[in-house]
Every structure is written in structure tokens, then in C-alpha cells.
Amino acid sequence: MSENYILGIESSCDDTSVAVVSSDYHVLSVKTVSQTSVHRLFGGVIPEIASRNHLAWVIPAVNAALQDSGKTKDDISAIAVTNYPGLTGSLLIGVSAAKGLALGWKKPIIAVNHLNAHIASAFLEREKRPEFPYLALVVSGGHTSLIDISENERTVLGETMDDAAGEAFDKIAKMADLGYPGGPIIDKMAATGDAKKYNLPYLLKNNNKYADDIVFSFSGIKSAVKRFLDEGEVDMPSLMASFQNRIVELIERKVKLALSRKKYTAFVVSGGVSANSAVRKMAESTASKYGLALYMPELKYCQDNGAMVAAAAMPEFFKGNFSDLDFDVSPTVRPKIH
Incomplete structure (x- = not known):
């Protein structure tokens, strides 16, 4: 069977990324233009700026990805692009570019759900995909979701009721004046702190109405950290370690709740926050305890990238x-696809 190659385009937030991926999930090339240094000046992503930069960079990124892959447009079997969820303006730039390429190159196009793309990032450079059914955890700046994945259906078991996990990291880092993006900064700082020094209460404890629900809530933890910061001098590494530990503890609690209700073959953990050291340790220990095959993306594929979009499009x-x-x-919600 001849090899097929999909060109994936990702522009859902502030990274412009294009990749070429083969049908065996091997990444031939990935070209990502990050806007982090731009948005760091504002303490977060500014949608208008993000859109303008996508417009300037998406086609050069396509050309660079093709050149690095050693392939030409004639070798490409299909175009894949993220079309939801994300920032509307950013999505429009990527989708418009993808449609133009599909028309000009006479290639089929595949619209991709951003969450499905994150899940597929865990399969890049892997010889095998997980057997059905498997449990997927997506933890990122915009999402914290547990998803039951069977051969013909994907069921969202639970999502966050307020902030996403990555959003909570960014907001706490901003409150503490640590910088942006908050996730890697807090992870590094937490390594030198005492995670048990600060008691951070949160909403979803055993004794409340949400104990048996697969839902996430990080606003209470965030508020508790803010109170300590407002009170004055704190042991910052230990406060960040306590915060990170509590976030991961809550996620782990809900993952185990899902695992207690159904037998799965594998545990897939993805999204930007899957690069967090504590999240990765939790995933490893959970998979080991329940006898599950563990799939996590390489660190370089945890953040938004075109390779995961191409990978998500491969089955389609x-x-x-x-x-x-x-x-x-x-x-947010899935748009109508005619």
C-alpha cells in the first residue's frame, strides 16, 4: 500500500502550526510559529493580535513544512484543519488558508475538532493506537475534559464548570506576578517547594453534592491561593507546589471515578497541561494501578501543533x-457541517 501524507493546519489560539504526517503517524515535519513573546507583554492572548499574526504566518508555515518534509503538494493526500473550538478570528485564518489550498491543489479537506486533535497527539510516532474503549483526559488552557472513546462514539463524561486547568495556572501566575505562560513557570517553581505547606480547599470534596459527579472546578483553589497572596509574604515555591498538587489531586480523583465505572483498555492524556511533571506522574501511576496502556504525547507535541491535526484526520x-x-x-460548540 502506498504511503499517504496529510498536511495539518492548526490556528485555534495563538500558535500558527503546519505539519506533514504520514499514514503511519510519523511526523515528517512541523513548523510552528509561536506568539508567546508577543502576548506575554499583555499577560495573555489578545485575539485581534493573534489573528493578524496568523494571517502573516500561515502560508509561509505551509511552505516551510512542505520543504522540511521533502514532499511537494503533489505528494499530499489531504488537507486537515482545526475548525472548532477556539478563537473565532484565529480559526477563520487557518480554515480559509486550508480551503484555498484544497481548491488550488485539488485535494480533499477534513475539518478537525481541536480536542480530538489533542487526543491524537498521543499517537504520533507510536506504532499502535489504543484498543477500544479507552479513556481520554484532555487538559489544556481552554479545556479540562474526560472522554469515553469507543469505536463509533465519543462521549464526554465530564468537563470543567469554570476555569480550565491551564487557565487556572495562567491566572495564578498572573496574580503572583510570575510571568506568562504560567504552567511551565509554576511547574519549575513547585519542584523546590513543599506541596503540603498550604491547605487549599476546593469545591469537589467527598462530602458535597459533586462527589459522585465527573465534573471539574478549579475556581475554589484559585480563590484560596489568592487569599494567601493577599495576606502578604508567602513561601512562593511552596504555595505554587501546593496549588499544583491540589489541581492534580482533583483531576486524579475524577479520573479514578470514571475508571471505577467502566473497564478501559488504555488511558490517553493530552493537551498543553499534559507537559506538567505532576500530571505526567499522575498519569503513569494511574495507568499502572489500573493495568492500562498509557498514551501521552512527547513533550514537543503537548502544545498546539499541526501534526496533531493531521493525526486526528487520519482515520477520517x-x-x-x-x-x-x-x-x-x-x-465553542460544533458548527454545522453541510
Whole structure:
């Protein structure tokens, strides 16, 4: 069987990324243009700036990814692009570029759910995909979701009721004047702190109405950290270690709740926060305890990237499930695909 190659385009937030991935999930190239240094000046992503930069960088990124892969447009079997969820303006730039390429190159196009792309990032450079059913945890700046994945259906078991985990990291880092993005800064600082020094209460404890629900809530932990910061001098490494530990403890509690209700073959952990050292340790210990195959992306594929978009499109490509050119974008819910 001849090899197939998918060109993936990711522009859902502030990173412009294009990749070429083969049908065996091998990444031939990935070109990512990060805007972190730009948005750091504002303490967070500014949508208008993000969109303008995507517009300037997406086609050069396509050209660079093709050149680095050693392939030409004639070798590409399909175009894949994120169309939801994300920042509307950013999504529109990537989708418009992808549609133009599909028309110009006469290639099929596949619209991709950003969460599905994160899940697929765990399969890059892996010889095997997990057997069904498996449990997927997506933890990022915009999402904290547990998803039951069977062969023909994906069921969201639970999501956050307020902040996403990555959003909580960024907000706490901003409160503490630590910098942006907050996740890697807090992770590094927490390594030198005492995670048991500060008691940080949170909403989803055993004795309340949410104890048996697979839902996440990080606002209470965030408020508790803010109170300590407002009180004056703190042991910052220990406060950050306590915060990180509590976030991961809450996630672990809900993961184990899901695992107690159904038998799974594998545990897939992905999203930007899956790069966090405490999250990765939790994933490893949980998979070991429950006898699950563990799938996590390499650190370089945890953040938004075009390779994960191409990987998510691969099963649809082989099923012949292509998108019409009039599909839309959406910041949250799935848009209508005609």
C-alpha cells in the first residue's frame, strides 16, 4: 500500500502550526510559529493580535513544512484543519488558508475538532493506537475534559464548570506576578517547594453534592491561593507546589471515578497541561494501578501543533469522510457541517 501524507493546519489560539504526517503517524515535519513573546507583554492572548499574526504566518508555515518534509503538494493526500473550538478570528485564518489550498491543489479537506486533535497527539510516532474503549483526559488552557472513546462514539463524561486547568495556572501566575505562560513557570517553581505547606480547599470534596459527579472546578483553589497572596509574604515555591498538587489531586480523583465505572483498555492524556511533571506522574501511576496502556504525547507535541491535526484526520481520511468546502468555524460548540 502506498504511503499517504496529510498536511495539518492548526490556528485555534495563538500558535500558527503546519505539519506533514504520514499514514503511519510519523511526523515528517512541523513548523510552528509561536506568539508567546508577543502576548506575554499583555499577560495573555489578545485575539485581534493573534489573528493578524496568523494571517502573516500561515502560508509561509505551509511552505516551510512542505520543504522540511521533502514532499511537494503533489505528494499530499489531504488537507486537515482545526475548525472548532477556539478563537473565532484565529480559526477563520487557518480554515480559509486550508480551503484555498484544497481548491488550488485539488485535494480533499477534513475539518478537525481541536480536542480530538489533542487526543491524537498521543499517537504520533507510536506504532499502535489504543484498543477500544479507552479513556481520554484532555487538559489544556481552554479545556479540562474526560472522554469515553469507543469505536463509533465519543462521549464526554465530564468537563470543567469554570476555569480550565491551564487557565487556572495562567491566572495564578498572573496574580503572583510570575510571568506568562504560567504552567511551565509554576511547574519549575513547585519542584523546590513543599506541596503540603498550604491547605487549599476546593469545591469537589467527598462530602458535597459533586462527589459522585465527573465534573471539574478549579475556581475554589484559585480563590484560596489568592487569599494567601493577599495576606502578604508567602513561601512562593511552596504555595505554587501546593496549588499544583491540589489541581492534580482533583483531576486524579475524577479520573479514578470514571475508571471505577467502566473497564478501559488504555488511558490517553493530552493537551498543553499534559507537559506538567505532576500530571505526567499522575498519569503513569494511574495507568499502572489500573493495568492500562498509557498514551501521552512527547513533550514537543503537548502544545498546539499541526501534526496533531493531521493525526486526528487520519482515520477520517481512510473512511473517506471528507468535509465540504462550506464548513464553518465555532468558538465553542460544533458548527454545522453541510
